[in-house]
Structure formats: C-alpha cells, structure tokens
Amino acid sequence: MTDALLTISDLSLGFRGEAGFAHILDGVNLTMRPGEIMGLVGESGCGKTTLARAILGVLPRAALELRGGAIGFRGTDMLADGAAQAAIRGRRITFIPQDPFSSLNPVFTIGEQIDDLMKWKSPRRGEGGRWPALLAPYGRSRRAADRAAVIETLEAVQLPQPERLLRKYPHEVSGGQRQRLMIAMALLPEPDLIIADEPTTALDVTIQAQILGLLRRLASERGVAVMLTTHDLGSAWEICDAITVMYAGQDVEAAPVTEFFRAPAHPYTNKLLASLPDAEGGGAMTGIPGEVPDFLAPPPGCRFAPRCERASAACATRPAQTPRGPGHLVRCVHPVAAPVHAEAEA
Amino acid sequence: MRRIEIILSRLLWLIPTLVGLVVVVFFIANVVPTDPARIIAGENATTEQVEALRAELGFDRPLWEQLGIYVRDLATGNMGRSLYTQRPIADDLAHRLPATLELTFAAIIIAIGLGIPLGVVSAVKRNSLTDQVLRVLSVSGLAIASFWLAMELQMLFSTRWGLTPLNGRISGFGPDEITGFFVLDSLLTWDMESLGGALLHLLLPAVTLALPAAATILRFTRAGVLEVINSNFVLYETAMGLPRGLIIWKYVLRNALISTVTQIGLIFGVLFSGAVVVEAVFDWPGLGTYAVQSILQSDNKAILGFTILVGVVFIVVNLIVDILHTFIDPRTLK
Known part of the structure; x- marks a missing residue:
C-alpha cells in the first residue's frame, strides 16, 4: 500500500455530551489512491461528514473524543502531528463545502476572500516567516502570478467575466456560480486531494449534474483525487472510480464502481441499491425496515445486524474486511452470494 | 439601493426629524411652571x-x-439670549461644544479600544477563566456610578499619587485656538507642552466616561462574535487552513461589528448627554456644566438650545452609523 494517498485505519471517535458518549465512527478503514475519485456513500447521519471533517482536522475539539486509529496522508500521521496537519490543510487537502450559500463570508468581496486564500495557500508560496496573520506580507510578483492562476481557474470552472466576479459580494452571484467558485478555490492551491462534502445537495437538480461533471473533468485533468460524500448513488455512479459505503459510522463495503454495481456483497448495499427507483421507471421502491441505530448505544459488532434478515449471532462481532474481488472489500459474515442487482437487470 | 441614495434619503429624513425634535422639546420646556x-x-x-x-x-x-x-x-442660527450670561445661546453652545466633544471622542476611543478586543477575546475563550473575569468586570463596569468612580480616580491618581491634574481642561493658557479641540489644536500648532497638559487633563474624565461604555461594547462584541463563530463560512475558512488570527480578527470580527456599530452610535449619544455628571465632578468647561447652570437659573431658552443640540448630535451620529453600515455590510446596498 505504498502508493496510497490517504489511508484511514481503524478510526474510532465520537463526541462526549450531556447524554453520554456518541460513538460516531467505529473502526473505519478506507484507502484512496492518488487521482482517484471516491464516493463515500451512505444515508444522512451515517458519519460521512464526520469522517470528512476528521480528515480536515476541523471537528469541534471540546467534545471530541478519539478512541483510536490513524489517518495517514502521504506518510504523515494526521492525528498525531498537528503542525503537519495544519500545513497540509488547505494546501495538499482542500475542501468543497455542502452549502455554497453560507460558506462564503457575506461581508467581503469574493476577490478579497480568494486573495487571502492565495496569500496563504498558493502553490507559489514559500516557507513564510513567522508573521502575525494580519501583518504577513504578500509579495508583488507572487501576487501577480497568483492572480493569473485565479483568472485561469475561474475560467476553467466556466465562470464568465472573472475580473468582474472578483469585485462582487457573495450575495450577488447565484448558487450554481458560488459552487463553481468553491470548486475553483479548492483547485487553486493545487492539492492532491479534494474533500467534497455533498457539494450539490443545496443546489437545484438541473445544476447538480453540471457541477459534478465539472468537478470530475477538472479533477481528472489535474490529477487531483476527490473524496465525494453523497447519499445519492446515482451521482456516485456517474462520476466516481470507486465507492465506499458507510452505515451508522462503519465502513461496510468498498469496491471499484463497476464491480460495486455489478456484484454488491453486503446486505445493506443490496438494500440500498434496491431502494433506488428503476431506470425504466418500473419496479416499486423498497425501503429498509427498521431505523438507524442510536449512536449513544449502538449494537455490538455489525451495526446493520438488527435490520438485516441474514443476521445471526456471529454478527455481534464485527467481521474484518474480506476481499471479494480486485479492490472489492466487504465486512460481512453472511455476504450476498449472487449479484442480485445484476440479475435483475439481465 | 446605492450608497449615495441611502445617504440622500437619510439626509432628507433629517428635516422632519429635526422639526419634530424642536417642536417636542419646545413644548416640554414650556410645560415647566417657571416664570x-x-x-x-x-x-x-x-x-x-x-x-x-x-x-x-x-x-x-x-x-x-x-x-x-x-x-x-x-x-x-439664532437661539436667543441666555438670561444668565447675557450672551447669544448659540455662541455659548458653540464655545463649549468642542470641550464636550473632545471628552466624548476620547471616551469613545478608549471604550472601543478596550471593548472590542476584550469582547473578541472573551468570546473566543468563552467559559474560560479569562472570559469569566471579563464578564464580571463588565457587569461591574456597568454597575459603578460614574460620580463615585470619578472621585475614586481623583483620590488615587491626583491626590495620592499626583500623576494627573485634579480637574479642569488645561493649566495655563492652552494652545492657540483653531478648532477649540485642545488636543487637535496643540498638534496643529505643534505645541507639545499644551498637548501633554491637554491629554493629562483629559485622561481621568475620559476614563470615567468610557468604562461603562467599554463594558457595553464588550458585551455586544462578545455576543456578535459568538453568533458568527459557528457559522459555515468560519468552518470553511478553517477547513481551508487560513490562520486562526486572520479568521478571528478579520473575517469574524467584521461580521460581529455589524450590531456593535449600531450600539456604538447609541453609546456616543449617551456619552455626549451623559457627560453632565462627569463634567460637574471634573469641573470640565463643557456643555454639561452649562446645562446644569441653565437648569438652576431656569434659563429656558438655554436648556432648549442644549437639548436641541444633544438631539442634533444623536441624529448626526445615527446618520454616520447608517453610512458606516453600508461599508461594513454590503448587503445593505442590495
């Protein structure tokens, strides 16, 4: 696994509150290769966003309780080395937020916000001295080179009239344009990995496909890996190379995208796929009976067991990741043998 | 609305506001049964x-x-003659206005200089020991009676330690008068001796006036920062790795100041009219002492003139606040 870009191993964490310890992430394993577009799929509240924020190191520190595991990024232990993580954040790993409407600062122009980003995170930035944040210098030649890169990138995300856009305030541009802007800002530091947390949820359906297509194309062109969290298997199918499914804070199955849709092995994955409306419009949507477990008192072992018709006593211990095919890992004692979904299609 | 339109519409509103102010104040002044x-x-x-x-x-x-x-x-511009000084009231007020404005400006600068940074620190380190201490101090700052604080400061700094003058605005003649603001005039004439004297005389009354104001500004800034600090754009800026200092002192503070600036405008008006007590204790030759004399003499027209002037200052400060808002929060220009 020396070629891995991001390796999350056995990550366990949660939040301590008045009601007790909410055990959000339970022994999560996940690997990403450079340039790979990975869909992190699961229902709302399954821990996708927590995992994304853990990688970025922006979880609320007061309540956070780390139970174990590691996040390795190109050989750096992100959880152990705070300074290294701070250097990576915004530079080697960037972020596309869920809600482009509230993620830009309303009282500064777009240009000023991009300028500050470039001042601190431009790939042309050397080792800056120990200046206080508000007084740090921003050399003229680097500023000009950065500005050229900004214009180039804004054009690449198909934002018209970039010079004019930079003088505008966030409330003066549309949601779709703002999300294009967030993509541009994520690309500008020339990172190795972009974490896109449900980047299209807040947008109109008509714009969602455009934005995802744009993200896919630019990431491929520039060789940037993307971790896309989504609850929408359809968009994951369209733009991802690989998919990892999470259920209630556990990774249950990971596979390359074609293998994933051809031969889903975990019972939860199968239920999830079966709950999708059919392409022909036929076939009733089937929900999954039962409820997502309470994070304050999760079931032992596989957290899907209480809702799983295949579950047995053995499920009270969490199974290890078992290979099912090239790059296909599943955590299940009773995996689905036949590719049910593929048969249905045939 | 564009900025110029906002300013013009506010200026137009000045006219009915001023007329209303004069009429109300005039009748109230004449209700008082004095002869x-x-x-x-x-x-x-x-x-x-x-x-x-x-x-x-x-x-x-x-x-x-x-x-x-x-x-x-x-x-x-004719406000009538003062029954007491026998001089035109407008002249009296104009002559004393710089003293009070200088005191008020000094106080508001001290209050902002203390209140905003401490408010930010208090919010960022909320529930820490620093925060608790600041909150207790700010409650005390509001609760202390200014005449008591003034006398305590006088006893310590002037009487016991001899560091500052006891009262008055300047010893000796003061700087050549250009604007009537002693600090400004001594700077303009490069009269360092007067500048030092003016600043020393200003110190205690300005601090007395400033402390309750600083406490209010601290509380508003703290609330403003807390309101903003958990918003999505702060999460985004943090996730993109911008330095904490930049996020707090630039991106969060500007948002937090939107409500604080309104408050500072109101406080300025309160300080201006509230200078009466502090001026009395420190024998400061401003509008406050003039107002007190006028009331004691039943000098109705002088009281009327003073009240209208205070009203005008309130209106002008609010106009400035409205204009400042268009700079701090571009959404007002929508």
Whole structure:
C-alpha cells in the first residue's frame, strides 16, 4: 500500500455530551489512491461528514473524543502531528463545502476572500516567516502570478467575466456560480486531494449534474483525487472510480464502481441499491425496515445486524474486511452470494 | 439601493426629524411652571415691571406664536439670549461644544479600544477563566456610578499619587485656538507642552466616561462574535487552513461589528448627554456644566438650545452609523 494517498485505519471517535458518549465512527478503514475519485456513500447521519471533517482536522475539539486509529496522508500521521496537519490543510487537502450559500463570508468581496486564500495557500508560496496573520506580507510578483492562476481557474470552472466576479459580494452571484467558485478555490492551491462534502445537495437538480461533471473533468485533468460524500448513488455512479459505503459510522463495503454495481456483497448495499427507483421507471421502491441505530448505544459488532434478515449471532462481532474481488472489500459474515442487482437487470 | 441614495434619503429624513425634535422639546420646556421674567426681574421688582419684562421678552404671546418665532430665529442660527450670561445661546453652545466633544471622542476611543478586543477575546475563550473575569468586570463596569468612580480616580491618581491634574481642561493658557479641540489644536500648532497638559487633563474624565461604555461594547462584541463563530463560512475558512488570527480578527470580527456599530452610535449619544455628571465632578468647561447652570437659573431658552443640540448630535451620529453600515455590510446596498 505504498502508493496510497490517504489511508484511514481503524478510526474510532465520537463526541462526549450531556447524554453520554456518541460513538460516531467505529473502526473505519478506507484507502484512496492518488487521482482517484471516491464516493463515500451512505444515508444522512451515517458519519460521512464526520469522517470528512476528521480528515480536515476541523471537528469541534471540546467534545471530541478519539478512541483510536490513524489517518495517514502521504506518510504523515494526521492525528498525531498537528503542525503537519495544519500545513497540509488547505494546501495538499482542500475542501468543497455542502452549502455554497453560507460558506462564503457575506461581508467581503469574493476577490478579497480568494486573495487571502492565495496569500496563504498558493502553490507559489514559500516557507513564510513567522508573521502575525494580519501583518504577513504578500509579495508583488507572487501576487501577480497568483492572480493569473485565479483568472485561469475561474475560467476553467466556466465562470464568465472573472475580473468582474472578483469585485462582487457573495450575495450577488447565484448558487450554481458560488459552487463553481468553491470548486475553483479548492483547485487553486493545487492539492492532491479534494474533500467534497455533498457539494450539490443545496443546489437545484438541473445544476447538480453540471457541477459534478465539472468537478470530475477538472479533477481528472489535474490529477487531483476527490473524496465525494453523497447519499445519492446515482451521482456516485456517474462520476466516481470507486465507492465506499458507510452505515451508522462503519465502513461496510468498498469496491471499484463497476464491480460495486455489478456484484454488491453486503446486505445493506443490496438494500440500498434496491431502494433506488428503476431506470425504466418500473419496479416499486423498497425501503429498509427498521431505523438507524442510536449512536449513544449502538449494537455490538455489525451495526446493520438488527435490520438485516441474514443476521445471526456471529454478527455481534464485527467481521474484518474480506476481499471479494480486485479492490472489492466487504465486512460481512453472511455476504450476498449472487449479484442480485445484476440479475435483475439481465 | 446605492450608497449615495441611502445617504440622500437619510439626509432628507433629517428635516422632519429635526422639526419634530424642536417642536417636542419646545413644548416640554414650556410645560415647566417657571416664570423666567420674574427670575430676571429679581425679587424686588413690581408686578408691572415683571409684566413689562415679560412683554419685552415675548413671553406674553401665545405658545404657538413663540414657537413660530423660535423656529424662524433658529433657522438663522439664532437661539436667543441666555438670561444668565447675557450672551447669544448659540455662541455659548458653540464655545463649549468642542470641550464636550473632545471628552466624548476620547471616551469613545478608549471604550472601543478596550471593548472590542476584550469582547473578541472573551468570546473566543468563552467559559474560560479569562472570559469569566471579563464578564464580571463588565457587569461591574456597568454597575459603578460614574460620580463615585470619578472621585475614586481623583483620590488615587491626583491626590495620592499626583500623576494627573485634579480637574479642569488645561493649566495655563492652552494652545492657540483653531478648532477649540485642545488636543487637535496643540498638534496643529505643534505645541507639545499644551498637548501633554491637554491629554493629562483629559485622561481621568475620559476614563470615567468610557468604562461603562467599554463594558457595553464588550458585551455586544462578545455576543456578535459568538453568533458568527459557528457559522459555515468560519468552518470553511478553517477547513481551508487560513490562520486562526486572520479568521478571528478579520473575517469574524467584521461580521460581529455589524450590531456593535449600531450600539456604538447609541453609546456616543449617551456619552455626549451623559457627560453632565462627569463634567460637574471634573469641573470640565463643557456643555454639561452649562446645562446644569441653565437648569438652576431656569434659563429656558438655554436648556432648549442644549437639548436641541444633544438631539442634533444623536441624529448626526445615527446618520454616520447608517453610512458606516453600508461599508461594513454590503448587503445593505442590495
């Protein structure tokens, strides 16, 4: 696994509150290769966003309780080395937020916000001295080179009239344009990995496909890996190379995208796929009976067991990741043998 | 609306506001059952003499007619004559206005300089020991009576340690008068001796006036920062790795200041009118002492002039606040 870009191993964490310890992430394993577009799929509240924020190191520190595991990024232990993580954040790993409407600062122009980003995170930035944040210098030649890169990138995300856009305030541009802007800002530091947390949820359906297509194309062109969290298997199918499914804070199955849709092995994955409306419009949507477990008192072992018709006593211990095919890992004692979904299609 | 449109519409609103202010203040001043003519005429005057004086001063006319005359005169900058100093009230006020404005400006600068940074620190380190101490201090700052604080400061700094003058605005002649603001005038004439004297005299009264204001600004800034600090754009800026200092002191603070600036505008007005007590304790030759004298003398027109001036200052400061808002929060220009 020396070629891995991001390796999350056995990550366990949660939040301590008045009601007790909410055990959000339970022994999560996940690997990403450079340039790979990975869909992190699961229902709302399954821990996708927590995992994304853990990688970025922006979880609320007061309540956070780390139970174990590691996040390795190109050989750096992100959880152990705070300074290294701070250097990576915004530079080697960037972020596309869920809600482009509230993620830009309303009282500064777009240009000023991009300028500050470039001042601190431009790939042309050397080792800056120990200046206080508000007084740090921003050399003229680097500023000009950065500005050229900004214009180039804004054009690449198909934002018209970039010079004019930079003088505008966030409330003066549309949601779709703002999300294009967030993509541009994520690309500008020339990172190795972009974490896109449900980047299209807040947008109109008509714009969602455009934005995802744009993200896919630019990431491929520039060789940037993307971790896309989504609850929408359809968009994951369209733009991802690989998919990892999470259920209630556990990774249950990971596979390359074609293998994933051809031969889903975990019972939860199968239920999830079966709950999708059919392409022909036929076939009733089937929900999954039962409820997502309470994070304050999760079931032992596989957290899907209480809702799983295949579950047995053995499920009270969490199974290890078992290979099912090239790059296909599943955590299940009773995996689905036949590719049910593929048969249905045939 | 564009910025210029906002400013023009606010300026247009000034006219009805000022008219309303003058009418209300005029009638309130005349409700008070005093008889200025009798006071001026003195104890030994006969009724005929008082009546004659009353007719001469125009006090025998109907109230609405007096108001008409007053407004007509006011439009030309004439506020009538003070019964006490025998000088035009407008001149008296203009002569004393710089002293009070200088004191108020000094106080508001101290209050902002203390209140905003401490408010930010208090919010960022919320529930820490620093925060608790600051919150206790800010409650005390609001609770302390200013005349008591003034006298305590005088006893410590002037009487015991001899560091600052006890009262007054300057020792000696002061700088050559250009604007009437001693600090500004000494800078303009490069008169360092006067500058030092003016600043030393200013220190205690300004601090006395500033502390409760600083406490209010601290609380508003703290609340403003707390309101903003958990918003999505702060999460985004943090996730993109911008330095904490930049996020707090630039991106969060500007948002938090939107409500604080409104508050600072109100506080300025309160300080300006509230300088009365502090001026009295420190013998500061400003509008406050003039107002106190006028009230003691039942000098109605002087009180009227003072009240209108305070009202105008309030209106002007609010106009400035509205304009500042368009710079701090571009969404007002939508």
